Structure formats: C-alpha cells, structure tokens
Amino acid sequence: MGRKLLLDKAHIEGIRYYDVYRKNGGYAAAEKALKSMSADQVIEEVKKSGLRGRGGAGFPTGLKWSFLAKPEGVPRYLVCNADESEPGTFKDRYLMEFLPHLLIEGLLISSFALGANRTYIYIRGEYAWIPDILEEAIADAHKNGWLGKNIQGTGFDLDIYVQRGAGAYICGEETALIESLEGKRGNPRIKPPFPAVKGLWQCPTVVNNVETLAAVVPIINIGGDEYSKYGTGKSTGTKLISACGNLNKPGVYEIDMNISVEEFIYSDEYCGGIPNGKRLKACIPGGSSVPILPANLLLTTAKGEPRMMTYESLNDGGFATGSMMGSGGFIVLDEDQCVVRHTMSLARFYHHESCGQCSPCREGTGWMKKVLLNIENGKGKMSDIDLLWDIQRKIEGNTICPLGDAAAWPVAAAIRHFRDEFEWHVANPDEALKRNFGLAHYADPLPVVAAV
Amino acid sequence: MAVQFSEEKLNKVKEIIARYPEGKQKSALIPVLHLAQESFGGWLSSETMDYVASLLQITPIEVYEVATFYSMYNLKPVGKYLFEVCHTGPCMVSGSDNIIAYIKEKLGIDVGETTADGLFTLKTVECLGACGYAPMMQLGKFFKEHLTREKVDQIIAECRAQAN
Ligand SMILES: Cc1cc2nc3c(=O)[nH]c(=O)nc-3n(C[C@H](O)[C@H](O)[C@H](O)COP(=O)(O)O)c2cc1C
Ligand code: SF4
Ligand code: FES
Numbered sequence A: 001m002g003r004k005l006l007l008d009k010a011h012i013e014g015i016r017y018y019d020v021y022r023k024n025g026g027y028a029a030a031e032k033a034l035k036s037m038s039a040d041q042v043i044e045e046v047k048k049s050g051l052r053g054r055g056g057a058g059f060p061t062g063l064k065w066s067f068l069a070k071p072e073g074v075p076r077y078l079v080c081n082a083d084e085s086e087p088g089t090f091k092d093r094y095l096m097e098f099l100p101h102l103l104i105e106g107l108l109i110s111s112f113a114l115g116a117n118r119t120y121i122y123i124r125g126e127y128a129w130i131p132d133i134l135e136e137a138i139a140d141a142h143k144n145g146w147l148g149k150n151i152q153g154t155g156f157d158l159d160i161y162v163q164r165g166a167g168a169y170i171c172g173e174e175t176a177l178i179e180s181l182e183g184k185r186g187n188p189r190i191k192p193p194f195p196a197v198k199g200l201w202q203c204p205t206v207v208n209n210v211e212t213l214a215a216v217v218p219i220i221n222i223g224g225d226e227y228s229k230y231g232t233g234k235s236t237g238t239k240l241i242s243a244c245g246n247l248n249k250p251g252v253y254e255i256d257m258n259i260s261v262e263e264f265i266y267s268d269e270y271c272g273g274i275p276n277g278k279r280l281k282a283c284i285p286g287g288s289s290v291p292i293l294p295a296n297l298l299l300t301t302a303k304g305e306p307r308m309m310t311y312e313s314l315n316d317g318g319f320a321t322g323s324m325m326g327s328g329g330f331i332v333l334d335e336d337q338c339v340v341r342h343t344m345s346l347a348r349f350y351h352h353e354s355c356g357q358c359s360p361c362r363e364g365t366g367w368m369k370k371v372l373l374n375i376e377n378g379k380g381k382m383s384d385i386d387l388l389w390d391i392q393r394k395i396e397g398n399t400i401c402p403l404g405d406a407a408a409w410p411v412a413a414a415i416r417h418f419r420d421e422f423e424w425h426v427a428n429p430d431e432a433l434k435r436n437f438g439l440a441h442y443a444d445p446l447p448v449v450a451a452v
Numbered sequence B: 001m002a003v004q005f006s007e008e009k010l011n012k013v014k015e016i017i018a019r020y021p022e023g024k025q026k027s028a029l030i031p032v033l034h035l036a037q038e039s040f041g042g043w044l045s046s047e048t049m050d051y052v053a054s055l056l057q058i059t060p061i062e063v064y065e066v067a068t069f070y071s072m073y074n075l076k077p078v079g080k081y082l083f084e085v086c087h088t089g090p091c092m093v094s095g096s097d098n099i100i101a102y103i104k105e106k107l108g109i110d111v112g113e114t115t116a117d118g119l120f121t122l123k124t125v126e127c128l129g130a131c132g133y134a135p136m137m138q139l140g141k142f143f144k145e146h147l148t149r150e151k152v153d154q155i156i157a158e159c160r161a162q163a164n
Helices: A018-023 A028-036 A039-049 A061-066 A091-098 A100-114 A130-143 A174-181 A210-222 A261-266 A295-299 A311-315 A339-353 A359-376 A382-395 A403-427 A429-434 B007-017 B025-039 B046-056 B060-069 B089-093 B096-107 B149-163
Strands: A077-082 A118-123 A159-164 A205-209 A238-245 A251-256 A280-284 A329-334 B081-086 B120-125 B137-139 B142-144
Touching: A018 A100, A018 A130, A028 A100, A028 A210, A039 A061, A039 A100, A039 A210, A061 A100, A061 A205, A077 A100, A077 A174, A077 A210, A091 A100, A091 A130, A091 A210, A091 A238, A100 A118, A100 A130, A100 A159, A100 A205, A100 A210, A118 A130, A118 A174, A130 A159, A159 B025, A174 A205, A205 A210, A210 A238, A238 B089, A261 A280, A261 A295, A280 A295, A280 A403, A329 B089, A339 A359, A339 A403, A339 B089, A359 A382, A359 A403, A382 A403, A403 A429, B007 B025, B025 B046, B025 B060, B046 B060, B081 B096, B089 B096, B096 B120, B096 B149
Parallel strands: A077 A118, A077 A205, A118 A159, A238 A329, B081 B120
Antiparallel strands: A238 A251, A280 A329, B081 B137, B137 B142
16 A cells, blocks of 8 residues: 555545544644744755645745745735646645645645745636635634634734636646736736745745645654655655546545556556556646657656656656656546547647737647647648647747647657657548547547537 | 625625735735626626726726636626536547537537527536546536436436426
8 A cells, every 4th residue: 555645534534624634633733833843944844855846847845935035024925826727637626625624734834934924725716616615624723723813822823815716727827826816817927036036916925736735734744854755766755646538447646656657557556447448558647738658658668667656757768758747637548549639639728728928829829729620630731740840849948938838748749659640640531530539440439529 | 787796795895805915906806706707697798897897996907808818707698507518638538529419419509509598508618627537517616527428418407407
C-alpha cells in the first residue's frame, strides 16, 4: 500500500465536518504552528520539505513564499487557486468536497507564515455546490476559534472568503486570477511586476494551488525533513493524480512519488488497467497541456528504464521523448481512440479559452483548430501537417502568458509521435469521415457520429 | 419586469461587498452577476447589467466587459433546463459524442437550440473538472455524471415532471 499524507483520513465517515476532523487529529498542525513556531520557522519547514507547487509549474513553494515583499503598513494576501480547469484535472475538487477542513487548516498555517489576514479561495464557477461546503467549514472553524480575531489567543487574525469564477480556464493563470478577483476580465498581466510584489489590489500576494496549501498540514505535523523522505529525488512527498479516459477505475489517487507508470495504470490499487481487454495506445500524463506519449515511451523512457510517476522521470527525454507531471491530470487513450480527433478537441479547447490579448495565441489557436478539424473530417492536405507544425512553433514563447505554450505543446507532441495517423487521415478521407478512430483499424468500429 | 433584487438578495449583495477592503466593491461584480442571473430568468439582459452597475457604483461598460468574457453568463434567454454537456478530450474518449447525439435526437434540437416549449437548451461546454466521471453534464448547480442513455431519459423525465 502506498503511504498517504493527504487522503489518509478521507475514508473516515463524516470527516467533512469539524468535530470528526478535529477528533481525528485535525487542527493539530495549526495549533503547533501558531502556538510554538514563528512565521519564518514555518517557511523554513516548507523549504525543507522540498514541496513543489501542485498547480502545474512545480515551483518550490518555500522559495516562492520567501519572495513575498513585506513593505510596512501594506496588507499582504494569500490566494488559493481552486480554478482547476486543465482538462484531465479534478483532484482539487476532491479535496474541497471531502476534506474542506484540511484545506482551511492549510490556509490558516500558510496565511500565518505569510502574514496575511485576509485570504481568498478562487474557485471555478462551475463547481457551484462546493462554495456551500467550504463556507460551512469556514463558519465551523470560526465558531471553534480557528478563524476571526485573535485566533486561539495568539493575536493572529484571519478571515477566509470564497470567490466563484464564471467559466474561464485562463483565470487559473495567477495574474488573470487576480484580475478576475478584482472584478475584471481574466486578462493575464505582463510580468514583472510579479504578484509577490504587486498582486491583488497592487499588494504583495502569493497564489498557490489547493493541493499545495493542503500539503502544508502534513509538513507541519511530521516536519519538513520527514516529509521530504516520501517520494524520490526532487519529487518529495505525495501527489494527487486524477486519472481519466479509458481506465477500469478512473478517479483521484494519492501516490507516494516512487511508483512506476505501469503500476499506476495496471495495478488494482490504482487504475486497474484498461477496460474491455483493450490495449494502451497513448497517455497525456499531466493534464491536457503536456505532451502526449505513445504507450512504449510512456512505460519506459528512451533509455529503456521504467518510467516513474515523478517530476524528473516524466520529464526524462525532454520534449523529444518525455512529457511532464503538470497538474497530475492523467488521461489514458486505448487502442480505439483517434489521436487526431483528441488533439482537435484540445485545440478547440485552447482556442475557446484564449483571452485574446496576444495575436499569436488568439489567431494561432484558431488556425490550429481549423486545420485539425479539416484533417479530422477528411478535408486535409499533406501540407496541412507541416502547416500545423509551423503554427505551433510560432505561438510557443511569443505570448504574454503560458497558455500559448500550453496550446502549442499538445499539437507538437501529437505530430511528433503520431504523424502516421495524421497522414492516414489525409490519405483516407472517406474512412476518416466515417469513423472516429485513427490508425488502430483492428479496433471495433464506434458508432459514427456527425462531424462537429 | 422591473429589475430589482428582493430585500434578502440585497442583503446578500451587502454581505458579498463586505468581503473586500473599503473601496474595492468592484470585486463583487462576478458573484453579484451570478446572483442576478439566478434571480432574473437565467440570463443577463442589458437592463439587468445596468442594474448591477448601479448597485456596485461602477459604469455599465465595466459590467458588459465582464459579462461577455465569462462563459457561464448567458446573454440570451435559455430554456428552463440548460444541459451543458462536456465535449473536451477526456469526455470525448469516454463517449460524450454519443451522449450529445442521443440528447439531440431525444429533444429534437441541435446544439445551441432550445426546445419549442422553452424547457430545454442544449449546449456543449469545455472541461468541467469531472473527467474521471465522464460522460457528464452540468445541470443548474450540479453535475450529472456517468451519463448513459437511460440516465439521460431519466433526467429529461425528471425535468418535465418538475416543470409541470
Ligand atoms: C493557462 C493557465 C492555467 C492555469 N490553471 C491553473 C489552475 O487551474 N489551478 C492552479 O492551481 N494553477 C493553475 N495555473 C498555474 C498558476 O498560474 C500558478 O502557477 C499556480 O497557481 C501556483 O500555485 P502552485 O505553486 O501552488 O502550483 C495555470 C497556469 C496557466 C498558464
Ligand atoms: S497567451 Fe493567450 S491566454 Fe495568454 S495572455 Fe496571450 S492571448 Fe491571453
Ligand atoms: S473533459 Fe469533460 S469534464 Fe473534463
């Protein structure tokens, strides 16, 4: 059994409620931090833990916290990023629905460490029922003296508020999120200045992912050194993986970062293999923005070593033969699935979600979608494949925020690893129109649906 | 219909504004627009948007800018029950195409249309964070997950029964 730090108590009946959470050791970490540690000592423990941001970029959390500017007399803010809109990712939702007090405890300790007295949870608007759960938990924490004025007699004050978004993937990007929290369109800001210096209402701000902030609780409970013994190398601790696509047991799993990808997909403790006896074709291991890998490169690296569920191992081989941990959205495609069609759907997603500020992203995502739709619907030309390659190259690195790159990489990786499938669509337009799968023509036909 | 929140909703607006520091009431815009959409027929008319602007003491254009940016705001009337079916990659590989086709057939409408009785609108949306429980759709405040034809039949029947 893998060791757990976040979901170890998730099975306890009623853990969603304050009394049960408290009886099972909840708020012990907050008590320890607020009563026996200084803010700097908390930051020190987080640094020692090696915790890396769980929102996608994997930036060391302790280091990020130490960048926060602390000018006299200016409030500082902590913002919890619960926008969770990266296709394939649904882990933060699980934490908030089932362990809301774990997040609140993490927010309390983190706000204390950063000297923030007002903290916002920015949650995607579609998770419309979750604010009720969080607000109930906040009210209970308040009643029991964990929020509000002079918390547990320590003199520290904190209020936590929940803010709903309204449907925009880009608001997961931290500066777009801040704009949205200020009541504006979610247009990412040009950096610098970074939020650590000028963030929410131009005040120093830290934005962290839900899972990152929840992980602060076990770090304080067991200590940074002990936490860093979980996992391997620079992938310390545990990671939530949301697994979806063609799997027997899709869902949210907490992994100790020292298991192999193969074990994660096939063992009964995790995803339980692929349904209907189908074979594994491809996988996007870290949310829609990261490169897709064909089965052989997913299970073993180009060097022939088993691929592990760690930041380093998923990255092994760079963009040529590797991928990324990203947000932990693990998307599995079986042999029936068409890579062209899947890539088209992601291109449509990025086009829909581009905020439109920079022309390479706004125009490029539209072009990619159009060209991919043509290829998928049997109207493509061979030269379109190179055109696609060219467009994604022109987006990457030429935009204000990383959404441009996030849109370019999936297309690049699909062409890199599945060029034959794109060519097959162009060469066999009638077939491509009639069915939804690509080269794996040994598969049973799916019902044909109208072209979209 | 004159656009006007009830006393209770006006108190809610006050409570939302109090979440932000003095003078930052513009931050209340997104939550207040949600409240307005819920209260005034499931969409935002220009009258509604102007009303929200006056409540928050900001200009109407600041409200239009935001209302047109976010996909959850409806700028046209929609049916009483809005089926928002996800069609992004992970849902697609789990069969969302077939579910969308089935709903179209069952309701006799295309994506983006509303049934003649004004009860149902069908929309496709991008990933809603339920990829592991696919195919799925949003219906009002909640998600309907692991959709099958039978489940779609059941949901439609429930909506019809509730509407009567
Ligand atoms: C287009 C885009 C979307 C993003 N979406 C999310 C998101 O939904 N949730 C999240 O935590 N981080 C998201 N991020 C990353 C954030 O910008 C930021 O790096 C993160 O919240 C930092 O938290 P962490 O260090 O705890 O990971 C996104 C970034 C980009 C460029
Ligand atoms: S890269 Fe795209 S999403 Fe990001 S700022 Fe530019 S247009 Fe907006
Ligand atoms: S892809 Fe449909 S909910 Fe994520």
